[in-house]
Amino acid sequence: MVDTIAKEELERLRRAFSVFDKNGDGEIDTVELTNVLRMLGKNPSPAEVAEIMKRSGTINFPEFLAMMLQKKKCSQLDADLRTSFQYYDKNKDGYICNEELRSVLRKHPGPLSQVDINMLIQEVDRDGDGRLNYEEFLTLMRDWLP
Numbered sequence: 001m002v003d004t005i006a007k008e009e010l011e012r013l014r015r016a017f018s019v020f021d022k023n024g025d026g027e028i029d030t031v032e033l034t035n036v037l038r039m040l041g042k043n044p045s046p047a048e049v050a051e052i053m054k055r056s057g058t059i060n061f062p063e064f065l066a067m068m069l070q071k072k073k074c075s076q077l078d079a080d081l082r083t084s085f086q087y088y089d090k091n092k093d094g095y096i097c098n099e100e101l102r103s104v105l106r107k108h109p110g111p112l113s114q115v116d117i118n119m120l121i122q123e124v125d126r127d128g129d130g131r132l133n134y135e136e137f138l139t140l141m142r143d144w145l146p
Contacts, residue, residue: 019039020036026060036064098121
């Protein structure tokens, strides 16, 4: 796990965790986790914190580190998807036309027939306007394509 994060980032996370591990037992509770995340520039909802803490009511550093790495991976994926959308939005109007999307999907590694491509487009183009906005594009990339 340490191989996937820079040593400086690991130390920053360890320091943030330690600041709130008041009794030094290697675990923090719900309130402390909320404070750590806020110190790191996040603003978790009570439901998000409750989901993280659902097992024992506390979290240790390895669990905290795994959670932060997952959040970082999700943030990177979101940034990559935004970049992809902007690349395929040729005229920069906030939409990818279905014909451009067909061209992209034909290059997709995997067995996508013309029927498959048409079905995907029909499924994600919810408003039927012949183009995908960013939310529709996200649905396609997250829910339909491996």
